[in-house]
Amino acid sequence: MSLLVVGSVAIDNVETPSERRDDLLGGSATHFSYSASFFTPVRLVGVVGDDFPKAHTDLLEGAGVDTEGLQRRAGGKTFTWTGRYLPNMNDRETLDVQLNVFGDFDPVVPESFKDARLVFLANGVPAVQAKVLAQAPHRKLVVADTMDLWITTHRADLDALMHNLDGLFLNDSEAKLLTGCENLVSAGEAVLDMGPRFVIVKKGEHGSMYFGRDAQGNPESYVLPAYPTREVIDPTGAGDSFAGGMMGYLSQCEHLTAKDLKTAMAYGTVVASFNVEGFGLERMTRLTREVIDERLDAYRRMLSI
């Protein structure tokens, strides 16, 4: 099934305890697209300035990402994020954000993308995310990511959006913020009551949790650990990469069963574990589906008791 992603394309400057790298291709829709491209062609809707290097567009196109929906704003500058990771490589601080052309991003889905069945709304203003829905009339599965800023400042729009979602991604502290529940199981179930059919709570280096309902409508949940790696070079984009691997795999499934969703989460986990092994997309550009499948097998064996 065809996969559409709408979200940020950015230039990242990343500082870690051992190194600083500037001008990396980043952005939530970028990490999502590249990760999903190992499973399926991807249609990308975003916006960049005329400073955006052609090499970046070529890299995405070369991976099977259709950039017809990537608006190029003349005279504008691309969204730029600069951040620093703390020694634990899990916590980070944002040093600078220049939204630039992403500040008034108005997503326009090209005609040729409108038959998309799977839609991922990468992190962004909820009202802007909502604008995509009417432009994807054949959507079968819509999944969105969100963040603390929108929970705090755009709650009504987010509440409205959640009723139109099949799935919602958010991290553990955001799930607690959104629901007021300190226990993650209770928080995940409370988010489920806000509209989405399923909720994925991301726990960074500690993995992720799934919340959904069984055939009888009772809540069910499970937790999957992250794939342990000692090569944590740059965690930027891990969450979007996780979503990309997950949605990429789902695009190959016909019925989107509970089993498909779990396998998709495992693929997302594994793809994200590669994403953190290099700055920006560096590790990803050396990755193959075969190597992903090898690590998925290792992950499966690791969890087989």
Add this chain to the structure above:
Amino acid sequence: MSLLVVGSVAIDNVETPSERRDDLLGGSATHFSYSASFFTPVRLVGVVGDDFPKAHTDLLEGAGVDTEGLQRRAGGKTFTWTGRYLPNMNDRETLDVQLNVFGDFDPVVPESFKDARLVFLANGVPAVQAKVLAQAPHRKLVVADTMDLWITTHRADLDALMHNLDGLFLNDSEAKLLTGCENLVSAGEAVLDMGPRFVIVKKGEHGSMYFGRDAQGNPESYVLPAYPTREVIDPTGAGDSFAGGMMGYLSQCEHLTAKDLKTAMAYGTVVASFNVEGFGLERMTRLTREVIDERLDAYRRMLSI
């Protein structure tokens, strides 16, 4: 195989955001013993004062814990710990510690315990833990728990002890403190180089990691998530309960293979998930091996991809 545990038996006063409970039966050797007792008879070596209620001893005895090695110090008071859990129920602060008779605990293993094959040295002064080894000449597997205090103040003794251990339990921040490695995989492998044949890194609500070596001597590791529960009433003793479930299961295994160790970790995970569902041992006293096995099956299904 017979199982011996040496460590603290205490009276706990526990405060959570919703409730305070005093005079709970606590202590690391207590939580370990009770958890292990679902799998095997347990021999307990510890010390209490003459204020220690007979009901507590009866509770342990009733569960199949042999208390012949529990010294009762006339005129002394039992070790008391008072702590408060923060709203996240994972972090806690110690409000008061009265070591009392545990302050100069000198473990004496009764003659009838000396044929023990499996030995667990619950958290304590490393030099005191080491005194047990000579008193367990038939030991086949010795596993110890430790903490940040001993890493900081008794490092030489801990280093010496580690060379005589088969396994070491410690939590994630302690593994980082002991090794200076921020990455947990690197930290776990570095602890392995300090002597133990295997290392278990406890991550609280995020599960645990195993580090060992394969047949060729190469390091191997895996991570298992905690069993998700919404009923986190009192996390006190979760780590010792985890160790108790693990060692209890291992006592039933003949060869202690890598597969046995992983199944044991899964049992430890499941037993610990029950332990946190009540104050002190409350949930545990209503537990049966059958219910443990049901949850183990659910855990196995959860991790089956």
